Amino acid sequence: MLALILAGTAFAVHVNVAAVDLVPGQPIVADQLYDVDMPEDLVADAVSNVEISELVGRVPRQLVPKGSLVREQHLFEAGTAAGPEAFVPDGHQLVRVELPSGADFPLPTDRVDVWVKGPEGYCIAAEASIVAAVDGPDGAKMVKLGNGGMSAAWVVIPDAAVERVRNAAKRPVLALRNAIEVEKSGRLLCGSKPKETP
């Protein structure tokens, strides 16, 4: 049985709502938001009592659907660069990985394992890496959700694995994982010792 809460009776706070889908990696412009006063008990963790102008230029880290209240968790830290680079933390780089012709995935913000062929066969060069952008059929880089037919993915790779991915003997293989699996198991990583059997 679903818990039912009567809301909308508390005093109002000022919140910002997405007027259109806010796209990960693309800085917010003023026209993409509107503000309303809503009862405090409806706004949960939304950014409140902040003017739209203060959110202009902020970069979403995930798609924020039209009609959603904007939350700090939806956004990268203020000052983060726009575009795919927004997804690149210190110690990482963006690497372009060719996809099979007309690929339907991965999509921006997906998590993938990057398999490469090395001297001792295939291994995982980078685990649970985030896809920051994809190249469309025409080769143009897109940070928004794709429409399929992608030709390449821009994957955030740790510095230590960049050369291995770039210099792989064959095209790296991207295995899509559930976004909830952000933790790295370390299994089958390139350069790791094979597991000993008792």
Next chain:
Amino acid sequence: MIGWMLGLTLAFAQEAPPEDTVMVIVSARDLYQGVVIAEEDLYAVEIPPRYLPEGVFLSPDHVVGRVPHMRILANEFINIRHLETPAGRDAGGVEVGQRLIELAIAPTQVDAEGTVTLVGPAACLVAADVVAQGARVFGGKTILKAVLAVEDLSLAAAVAASGKLRIARGATPRGAKCTL
């Protein structure tokens, strides 16, 4: 005096009738893409319709059992955009522990039932489900492809190690499951 108070109460009641409300479905915790939504993941709030955001669900029946395609934060109104399959992704969500890999296939590799059997390196069988297959026109060519779901990393390795999987035609071949 009593009459005056009663009149005042009635007048107040007339001035501020109880506001209509509608029920909206809200996430009780962070929900993740690919993970089926259960009833306990949700709660409902009754709100005045003037606060009703666009595209939200008004009944749990339309949400329970669905799979989000993006992260939904705790206490967010569940929005239809959270549950829509992104355009171009016909493979659906990825279950926890699964890996999806996309391969190009040839028409001759699809059997009469429209399924494919996958043979990995050294003629072992790749225990992978074909979760989607179809054709896409790309660069003027029609490309057949299969999306494979593999349940563990070893199998993913076997798929990857094959570079390009051989796809058996006709009857299912016999053989051992691929392992590392």
